[in-house]
Amino acid sequence: MKKNLPINSIKNVDCLKFIPELPDASIDIIITDPPYAISSGNKLAMKNVKKQNGFGGDWNIIDEEWDTFSFEDYCTLIEKMLKESYRVLKSNGTMFLCGTYHNIGIINYFALQTSFNIINEIVWFKRNAFPNLSQKCLTASHENILWLSKSDSWNYNYDVVKQTEYSFDRLKEPNKQLRSVWDIPNNKKKEELAYREVFPDKSYWIRSQKPLRLIDRCLEITAQPGDIIADWFCGSGTTLISAINHSLSFIGCEINPKFVEVIQWRLKEKA
Numbered sequence: 001m002k003k004n005l006p007i008n009s010i011k012n013v014d015c016l017k018f019i020p021e022l023p024d025a026s027i028d029i030i031i032t033d034p035p036y037a038i039s040s041g042n043k044l045a046m047k048n049v050k051k052q053n054g055f056g057g058d059w060n061i062i063d064e065e066w067d068t069f070s071f072e073d074y075c076t077l078i079e080k081m082l083k084e085s086y087r088v089l090k091s092n093g094t095m096f097l098c099g100t101y102h103n104i105g106i107i108n109y110f111a112l113q114t115s116f117n118i119i120n121e122i123v124w125f126k127r128n129a130f131p132n133l134s135q136k137c138l139t140a141s142h143e144n145i146l147w148l149s150k151s152d153s154w155n156y157n158y159d160v161v162k163q164t165e166y167s168f169d170r171l172k173e174p175n176k177q178l179r180s181v182w183d184i185p186n187n188k189k190k191e192e193l194a195y196r197e198v199f200p201d202k203s204y205w206i207r208s209q210k211p212l213r214l215i216d217r218c219l220e221i222t223a224q225p226g227d228i229i230a231d232w233f234c235g236s237g238t239t240l241i242s243a244i245n246h247s248l249s250f251i252g253c254e255i256n257p258k259f260v261e262v263i264q265w266r267l268k269e270k271a
């Protein structure tokens with residue numbers, strides 16, 4: 001039997017157990033950032049970037065247990081997660097999925113197989129991207145976000161985003177249409193990283209944490225008052241914090257109990 005929506009809460013559970021318990025057509029917007037499966041040893045791992053010291057730091061590429069998959073297991077996770085996401089979205093609902101050149105093709109393939117419509121592929125231009133330490137390839141300076149819809153009807157806050165200034169974005173002028181390339185610095189504000197003082201043990205730090213400004217923009221282009229926002233791979237809880245900042249309801253799950261502690265702390269700070 002399907003449960004009611006656990007509104008405004010975070011659950012410490014595998015998303016493949018969490019989503020199947022949710023009712024059909026109950027969510028307005030899903031914003032989620034699955035593992036990229038690029039940690040060392042994975043088929044999709046970066047072969048041209050190794051963990052290296054230099055340029056003032058131990059540049060810590062993503063090399064995490066939660067990001068380690070066989071290629072087949074990764075495809076299964078993405079396929080099942082997308083099928084269930086499609087089921088729980090309302091008919092005019094939309095979904096944002098973050099990725100990089102390593103995994104976005106896999107997400108794109110399974111999204112189409114699941115009958116999602118691709119509204120846009122957004123290029124998140126990261127002007128302060130990871131330095132090109134290997135000097136064997138172009139400096140990777142962007143990530144991708146697929147914006148998907150369940151049907152051919154969805155909400156786009158065209159006028160609002162057209163008028164918005166987004167002063168930090170050198171590609172967006174006030175009163176000009178918002179393009180699919182977003183210039184959003186990856187820097188996090190002090191309050192976004194404040195949990196690191198409360199949890200100094202680095203196993204609590206979410207290295208793939210997205211800047212709030214990126215998720216805020218996803219909500220600003222499509223959310224409407226009363227919407228319910230979901231995230232299946234919450235990490236530090238960026239999507240949930242953005243939903244609160246926009247006076248929207250949320251649901252979320254995260255498999256790592258330490259990250260759930262971080263999220264619970266962040267939610268309490270906002271209360």
Ligand SMILES: C[S@@+](CC[C@H](N)C(=O)[O-])C[C@H]1O[C@@H](n2cnc3c(N)ncnc32)[C@H](O)[C@@H]1O
Binds near residue numbers: 035209210235239
């Ligand atoms: C790329 S990170 C998300 C980062 C997040 N967007 C943020 O801003 O902090 C992916 C997260 O998915 C979690 N995860 C991995 N597999 C999962 C699963 N099957 N169900 C739920 N969470 C999972 C990981 O523990 C990790 O925190």
